[in-house]
Amino acid sequence: MHLDHANIVTPELDRTVGFFTQVLGLTLGPRPGFGVPGAWLYHQDRPLIHLTQATGGLPAARVTPRIDHIALRIDDLNQWDAIISRLRSHGIAYQISESDELSDRQLWVSLAPGLTIELIVAQ
Known part of the structure; x- marks a missing residue:
């Protein structure tokens, strides 16, 4: 899985x-015409991240963005350092x-109110 x-x-x-x-180096790729603006972002020829433009008129129980955060594991410290350089x-x-109790470093980026991306790398 x-x-x-x-x-x-x-x-x-x-x-x-x-x-x-x-x-992060993902690439824009094909996306079906859903009738609302958005983008599909690909990694290794696979649409990993789907983005949808928040619009008005959502049901009262739904708020945007509708995800707390996603976490992406970074392959190694060289890639980690390159991402930090691009962030800067x-x-x-x-x-x-960073925690002595964890074997991972975590980096948090807030892209919009309520939308956070976590990046993880082994120390």
């Missing part, structure tokens, strides 16, 4: 696309959590 995709409803579609493409060059704020 593996993660097929995460769908994120965001009020800041362009900023969110920019983060995933310019910082794009002026994107982030927080790093």
